[in-house]
Amino acid sequence: MEMWYTEFHTDTVKWSIKVDKSIYTDKSDFQRIDIFDTDEFGRVMTLDGLMMVNEKDQFIYHDMIVHVPMATNPSVEKVLVIGGGDGGTVRELTRYKTIKRIDMVEIDEMVVEAAIKYLDYTSNKLSDERVNLYYEDGIEFVKGLKDEYDLIIVDSTDPIGPGEGLFTTEFYTNCYNALTENGILINQKESPYYEQTAREMKRSHDKLSTIFPVIMTYQYHMPTYPSGHWLFGFSSKGLNAIEDLDKDAWNALGLKTEYYNTDLHVGAFMLPNYVKELLNA
Amino acid sequence: MEMWYTEFHTDTVKWSIKVDKSIYTDKSDFQRIDIFDTDEFGRVMTLDGLMMVNEKDQFIYHDMIVHVPMATNPSVEKVLVIGGGDGGTVRELTRYKTIKRIDMVEIDEMVVEAAIKYLDYTSNKLSDERVNLYYEDGIEFVKGLKDEYDLIIVDSTDPIGPGEGLFTTEFYTNCYNALTENGILINQKESPYYEQTAREMKRSHDKLSTIFPVIMTYQYHMPTYPSGHWLFGFSSKGLNAIEDLDKDAWNALGLKTEYYNTDLHVGAFMLPNYVKELLNA
Structure with a gap:
């Protein structure tokens, strides 16, 4: 068979x-x-x-969702991960000794349990003592928070099903309020290539643009997602992912990464014209 | 049905x-x-x-195979295209008024005939008066040429079937000799992601490295090729695709492109670690 x-x-x-x-x-x-x-x-x-x-290319996604903000602001101490049930984002975050607290809010406890049981390659740092797991709705979790996190990572599915509320103006506004002065929000920003994901990319971008003073978008090659051309959003209260990138500081950490490097960091923000036009339309 | x-x-x-x-x-x-x-x-x-x-994303491939070398050396006058039977590479080249001659050598006349008849979106400039079509084996065509072309573009299929000889040391050496002092060779350099194409990428890179003093590799998002993560090789007798990039000159041309821009040009050379490691292994 x-x-x-x-x-x-x-x-x-x-x-x-x-x-x-x-x-x-x-x-x-x-x-x-x-x-x-x-x-x-x-x-x-x-x-x-x-x-x-998956085991073959999860390193691409997790490198890009974590190391881009961390190299922009190596002083991050408190991080909130929303979603990310497989644990891969937390795994990369725990490599930074300077991070003191990682709160992970995943709505679906069964995903985390399955990952702990069957996906050691992503879940193997969920037991790190700095990690606090909350099986709650991320939308509710961020409501009313002020000046709490240096970095929020929205490691979500597509905006269909449980991920839907993580693409709303209200949620992004609550994230803005939950961030410290140098705070950065990273969000899974879909793909520009096929119509449906391109529409969600644009909607996310437009909403973020009404809230954050700095809105940037970066791309990565993710062969196992539709089209292989995927994006993360970098939004902040002031930090610029290129101007504030501290290459020397990050390279001095000596982290070995399979995808990310500080040259690629800059290159990833250099978007094709058609993507820029879709975002700015 | x-x-x-x-x-x-x-x-x-x-x-x-x-x-x-x-x-x-x-x-x-x-x-x-x-x-x-x-x-x-x-x-x-x-x-x-x-x-x-295909009609949806051919612009990506053709932008990247043509505009990267042309923005590095806007003085290119004589170009040789090997392969490229659909005509898309020639189409982009004809947009440069400064190019005086484009020789296209395609082994398979039936591909060109089919493209002229059915694929107007790529073949519509093959009738440009600067274009000379040769239905010959590119491997034979470049033998013995000296100081003839400012730019050679190897727009080939995978190194299986008719494309195979376009991935050999002998062919690359003949291309080197056929190039002028500021000459650039661009070649379709496969993909790093799946094992078979990664092996061909590496073989091409190693062979080029024994011949050309400048060897660079750049990437692009091509959703309809396996993995979506594809590469071109930039090899030259001295020009460097980043240091010699003339952003102002290229932007002054006013060419409208859907994928390429001079920021992306630089970004495309910033490769993931795993790709650099495969190339340098």
């Missing part, structure tokens, strides 16, 4: 990978969770049938 | 797009040629069952 996992990138475009073995499948209150082994990508986790994380 | 075009990116990874209508299919002496219409990508051409060009 052959088993293939298939993901529709649009109604007329699909991507399939051969499954060696199903490891786990269950339905939480929020979504369907599947974990399976593959030849090409090692162990994979999908949520509601969409690729979330 | 539903018809889907499927391309295997590896033995266990495949990508499929729904076909609206088959437009053309034939076998030349060199390869199978298919042209068909799709909802998402418009008109598509595949060679031996591999995506070559």
Whole structure:
């Protein structure tokens, strides 16, 4: 028997990978969770049938969501991660000795439990003593917070299902208020290539633009997400991801990374014209 | 009836797009040629069952193969294109008034004929009076040439089938000799992500390194090629794609481009660590 996992990138475009073995499948209150082994990508986790994380290229996503803000402000001490149930974002954050507290708010406890049990490659630092896990709705969690975090990372799914409220003006406003003076918000900003994700990218960008004085967008090559061309948003109260990048300080840390480096950091903000035009339209 | 075009990116990874209508299919002496219409990508051409060009994102490939060398040396007058049967590379080159001669050497006349008949979006400048079409083997064409071209662009398929000889030390050496003092060689340098293309990328890089004093590699997001993360090689007798980039001169030309800009030009050379490590291994 052959088993293939298939993901529709649009109604007329699909991507399939051969499954060696199903490891786990269950339905939480929020979504369907599947974990399976593959030849090409090692162990994979999908949520509601969409690729979330895999052993082969998870390093790309997690390098880019964490090291870009950390190299811009190496003084970050208090971090809030919203979503990120596989633990990969927390894993990269724990490499910084200067970080004192990491609060991770994931709405779906079953995702975290499955990751702890089956995805050691991302979840292996969730037990770090600086990490506090909250199984709560991130939207509620940030309400009313003031001057609390130096960095907020919205490591969310697409704005469909449980991720939807993490793409709203109200949520972004609460994040702004929860940030300190040098605060940075990083958010999963979708992809410019296919129509649906491009629309969500634009909506997120427009909302952030009404709240934050500094709005930047950076790209990375993520082969297992639709189109492979994905974006993160960098929004801040004043720090500029290029002008304030402290290359020397970051390189002095001696962190070994498979994707990120401080040259690529700058290069990632150099967007194609069609992406800039979509964002600024 | 539903018809889907499927391309295997590896033995266990495949990508499929729904076909609206088959437009053309034939076998030349060199390869199978298919042209068909799709909802998402418009008109598509595949060679031996591999995506070559489509209406939606051909601009990315052609912007990056042409404008990077042209912005590095805006004085280019004589250009040789090897391969590039769809005509898209020539189309971008003809936008430069300063270019006096474009020789295009494509081994497969049937590809060019099909492109002229069915792919107007790439082939529409092949009739420019500065363009000379040669239906010959590019490997033979460059033998014995000295000091002839300011720019050689190897717009080839993968190094399997007719493209194979375009990835050899002998061919690269002949290109070196055919270039003028400020000459630049751009070559399709495969992708770092999947094992097979990564191996070809590395082989091409190693061979070029034994011949050219300046060897650089730049990346672009090409969603319809396997992994979406693709590379071009920039090799030269002395010009450096970053230090010699003439942003002001290029921007003064006023060319409207959908992907390329002179900031992205620099950013494209900032490679992820894993790619640099593969190249330098």
